[in-house]
Amino acid sequence: MGEFTEKVKGNANEAVGNVKQESGNPETRAEGRRQEKKGEAQQLKGEVEGELGNDI
Template identity: 65%
Template sequence: MGELVDKVKGNVNEAVGKAKQQSNDPETRAEGKAQEVKGKGQQTKGAIKGALGDDI
């Protein structure tokens, strides 16, 4: 179950990050890029949990 949760959180963070990058404010764009990267990391974590099991 942790796999699915991580993947969903990752998708949400990636989507919100992409939306923030459309801002005119450079600080908000930077936050958006960081949030998108965080989301990609969460998705990777979910994929690893799926491959190895949720016990990691």
């Protein structure tokens, strides 16, 4: 179950981060880049959990 949850959270963070990167505000763009990277990490965590059978 953790695998699916992490992947969904990751997708959501990536999507919100991409929207923020379209902002005219440099601080919001930087926040969007950070949020997108966080989403990528969450998706990777979900993949690892899936491979290990949620035993981590």
